[in-house]
Amino acid sequence: MAxxxxxxxxxxxxxxxxxxxxLSEIKKQGWKYCVGKAGSMxxxxxxxxxxTAAKNEKVIQSGIYRETHSLYHAIMEAFHGVTRGQVQLGTVLRTVGLRFIVVxxxxxxKKEEGDWIAVALYGTIGAPVKGLEHEAIGLGINHI
Known part of the structure; x- marks a missing residue:
């Protein structure tokens, strides 16, 4: 299992x-992916x-629970990196502006090992005041 x-x-x-x-390197692997931006408190x-982006771009099948579940765990793991382990935003007066990719x-x-999903987040996090944020990055990987 290397x-x-x-x-x-x-x-x-x-x-x-x-x-x-x-992204061309990801395409060369024949892998599915989607990119986007999200920002909120x-x-x-x-x-x-x-x-929503992963479902709309057919990276995961919306009617298959294990695929949605796997994506959720990868997102939360990536969010832990961005938020330094405290997955809270507005309740502690901070906001994010992120780019994301789902691969x-x-x-x-071995082909038999099956598909995995990776979520990477990159952008800013900080107080909800322009200019009072800093860069952050997070990565989550989960098997499907």
């Missing part, structure tokens, strides 16, 4: 969210934006 060095799904997600020119709105593929040498 990871393939050419197919590191987390690395591809991070590079893809930081630099859109890297409400973490539920950010989660919903990512989930789906098999990062293993």
């Amino acid at each position: 990871l393939s060095n050419e197919k590191l799904i987390g690395k591809m997600a991070i590079l893809g969210v930081l630099d859109e020119s890297y 409400d973490s539920q709105k950010v989660v919903a934006a990512i989930e 789906r593929g098999n990062p293993y040498e």
